[in-house]
Amino acid sequence: MSTLDVATFSVYYGGNWVTSEDEKDAYIGGEKVSYNYPYEDNKERKLLCERDSSFKKMRDGARWVKFVNVYLVDSEGDEEIGAEPCEEELRVERNVANFIDEDDDEQFDYHNTPPNSDDEDEFKEALVDYALKGEWNIKQNRWGKVKCEAICGVEDGETLCKWRIYCAYEEPIGKFMVKTFEHEHSCTKDGYCKIWKSRVIAKLFLDDIRSHPDFKPRTMEENILKNFNLVATIDKCRKGKKIALEIIQKEHEEQFYRLRDYKAELLR
Template sequence: MPMTELIYESDPDDPDWREVASDEESQGDGDKSGEDGDDEEDVVESGDDGEKSEDDVNNAGDDGDNNGRDRDVEPEASRRKAKRKREESEVEEDNEETQRKREKKTNVEEEDDIVERFEFEIEESVATWFDEFRINRNSIPESSDEEEDPIIIRDRRIRMGIDDKLGIGRTFFTAFEIKEAVLHHALKSRENIRQERYGKEKIGFRCGRDKNCGWKVYCAFDKSKQLWVLRTKCGYHSCTPNGKCKLLKSPVIGKLFMDKLRMDPNYMPLDIQQHIKEQWKLLSSIGQVQRGRLLALKWLREEYAQHFAHLRGYVAELEGSNPGSTSIVDTFRNADGEDVFNRFYVCLGAMKKAFYYCRPIIGIDGTFLKHAVKGCLLTAIAHDSNNQIYPIAWAAVQTENADNWLWFLKLLKADLDLKDGNNYVIISDRSKSPGFLVNMLMQPS
């Protein structure tokens, strides 16, 4: 039998037999049994023909007994060492797991503590909270300085609210101006306000929805100043706006939309109602809007009549502010003996002087007036050195006819000193009246 099949490793009946160690243990003990391994390799490699003498066999047997005993001791130590390492590693893992659980528990406790502390602070704040006393503008707060004059405090509050149109101490010339300021405040803040006090020297406003609401404004006439003074104001509403305002009545709607109706008389009530809803977030009935529109149109007609009554004052203002100007108002008497407007001519002095620096070209034309005031507008223009339009004179007449054109051209010829017109070119729209009148007017007398 070859020497590699020793009974120490294969025969379990032998008294010196031991269990073969695992590959890891045999590898771990490889260093310690290195010398024995060398002896075994020498035994395997010895012998050229694979046979040994009896002495060699006996010697090998003795060596095998010694090696077997050494091998029994070494695996037992390695096993104990490996077991001790495993136990140490298990203990370390248990310690790490315990430490992680302890840290996790600590974090959870800290979070719970923060949440509990936060809830406690909220409950404490709610328990100790109280509503502060509201100081209205008509009450003076108590001062820690007993020597401070209450009048000084009131003046300071007036200066602090000087930008407020409804601040205490604000002055107004008329009661109408006060109503305009309150209306502006109501539209801006979208609050329901009504007028509760009417009088020659007293006027007041309150909340228009709730009688118990504290908002109010009171003004009185000061005889020493000859002005209306705002005495009392409480600018806090305890109620909720309901989308209505009792100050928004038909006359107010008419005044608000006069400019719009002046530019567009066909602005309908539904358009006005929609504009109020979108602009100020307030509701108005269709009846209020219709009455307001009719009032506005009536006021516009009266306004045009008043404008014609101020024409002579306008003429005086033109001649005083612009010397050398020519402005003529032509009127005629009606059956009642009243002066009625007929035609109006204007040629400013500055433009009259600057015409001599323009090109010798004059253009005349007329156009119809299509707004509330009907009539016709006659104009005369020139070209300056930059070849741009330069207005010279204009006239407002009732109709475009030969009589009105002749009157306009005579005044234009006198203002510009055209004489016979040989050095000028006059351009018209080739209608019969202006062309014929120009030829007739420019002939030498």
């Protein structure tokens, strides 16, 4: 941040966050520190940790929006409602979490899909994790370099499910940001997932196929149903295995070329 950059910080202290009858968050004081940007709702506030990376994240955002709301919350108050975990907490979660855990929480996985992400691939990976964890049918609705959207893929009945997430690329900060998120599902799970593509299956079983090249598509299909309670066709599993074998072959070729370079270097 140069000396010419100016950002205003509004600091609130002496109370805590409460939720009113109309389900809106209201601030009434405190000790813990959280913040949000002026264009964000109170539920989008982020916890400020005693870590340089956490402060840097807030500072970098302030450079562009020029104004930041900062809240100090009473340690006895309920700061967990709507609060985003700090970076240190996220790092610990990522280190101990498996690819798919057994958490029954059906809320969107914000530690995999933060309010901003580096690219659309990161956003897509988070959607896949969410779909697998919750056994939800998620469908790509819009996908491009600057805008991405996913909706619920269940098509049972005349009324469509309201679940939806939309993000767009913000040029000033060079990241994708979540703009709209409706986290409640009004549908009944149907055992399918439209985001469940062959490449996703390939990534999921890549290590199994690397260790056992004869790993059968039928076994992949059975494992998906058993572990995730989702249906994947045998054709998708065959295509997934083919993609996985191509990835492994490419890895082997790259390693072989490195050996040639290493040999040439030794002979110099």
